[in-house]
Amino acid sequence: MNCQRQISRRRFLVSGLVGATCMATHAEQKAPNSPDEPVIDIHQHTNYLFRSNKKLVDHQRTMGVSTTLLLPAGRPVNRESTHQGKSNGLAAKTGGNESVMLLAKQYPDDFRFGANEVTDLPGAPKELEKYLKAGAVVIGEQKFNVDCDSPHIWKIAEVAREYNVPVLMHFQHNAYNKGIERFHRTLEKFPTVKFIGHAQTWWGNIDKAHKQELMYPKTKVTPGGITDKLLTDHPNMYGDLSAGSGLNSMLRDEEHAREFLDRHRNKLLYGSDCPDAAGRTAGCKGSVILSTVRRLSKDNTIERKILHDNARKLFRL
Ligand SMILES: [Zn+2]
Ligand SMILES: [Zn+2]
Secondary structure (H helix, E strand, O other): OOHHHHHHHHHHHHHOOOOOOHHHHHHHOOOOOOOOOOOEEEEEOOOHHHOOHHHHHHHHHHHOOOEEEEOOOOOOOOOHHHOOOOOHHHHOOOOOHHHHHHHHHHOOOOEEEOEOOOOOOOOHHHHHHHHHHOOOOOEEEEOOOOEOOOHHHHHHHHHHHHHOOOEEEEOEOOOEOEOHHHHHHHHHHOOOOOEEEEOHHHHHOOOOOOOOOOOOOOOOOOOOOHHHHHHHHOOOEEEEOOHHHHHHHHHOOHHHHHHHHHHOOOOEEOOOOOOOOOOOOOOOHHHHHHHHHHHHOOOHHHHHHHHHHHHHHHOOO
C-alpha cells in the first residue's frame, strides 16, 4: 500500500479526519509497536532451532508484537506418528510443555502458552489436561503423522471441547494431519471446537487447482479450494497466516489475497513461526508477514482483526 493510503486510514482511525496530505500526517503515523495498536502473534516456539529464550524475547519485541502464544512440541518418542522420531520437537528442535510454560510465567506480559502431546499416545489427554489446568490457551501445534479425521485427532478434540480451547493443526500432504479433503468430518463432529489450519497443505489449498504434492506453489489462485471452502462453510474453522506457507499464499497472487483477507476477515490470525534472531528485515518471515497483512488489508478494520482482534476473541486474551 502506498504511504498516502496507509497513513490516511490510520489518521482516520485516530481523528476521524480524511484527505490530509502525506506531509502533514507523517508525524501521526504510529510505530508498529505503538501500544494502542497491539499485535498478537499466535505462533512461536521456544528453543526454535536452538534459539535462546533471550533472543526469542528480543525477537518478538523487535517485531512489535505485544502478546505471543508459545506452542510446545510433544514428548520425544520413536513411533510412526513422529516418523520414528524424526519429527520430534515439531521437526525443529522446539521446546515442550514445561519449556513454554516456564517462559510464559517468567514474562507474563509478553507470552501465553499452549499444551501439546503426540496425538496417538495413550496418555495424551491426561498430559494436555495437566497444562490446560495450568493456564494453557490452545492445544498445539499438532504436527504428527496421523489422519486429520482419525479417532486420534478426535480424542484431542474431546479435550479441547471440555476446556473450550482451539486446536492448531499443521497440514502437510503425506506427512502431518493427512487427508485435508476429509477434514470437514472433524469440523462437523465437533461443532463447538475451533480448529486453526496452518502450513503448506492448508495454504496450498486456497487454490481450487492445487496439486497436493506442491508445498509452495507460485501460480495465480483459482478461488474455491478446500481451504477457502472450509473457512466459508464452517464457523469453527480458522486460518493461521504464519510461516513461509502463509506468506506465500498472499505473495503468489496479491489480487486474490486482498479479496481473501477481506472475505475471511473474521477467521484469519497473524502468526510469525520464524526461527531467526533478527525480528526485522527480509530475513525475518514474521515481520514480512506483518507488513504484507498491513499492505494487503483493504482497510484498517480488516488489518486490526487479523493482527489482533480475532486472536483476542478466539483465545479469550
Ligand atoms: Zn510452528
Ligand atoms: Zn522472525
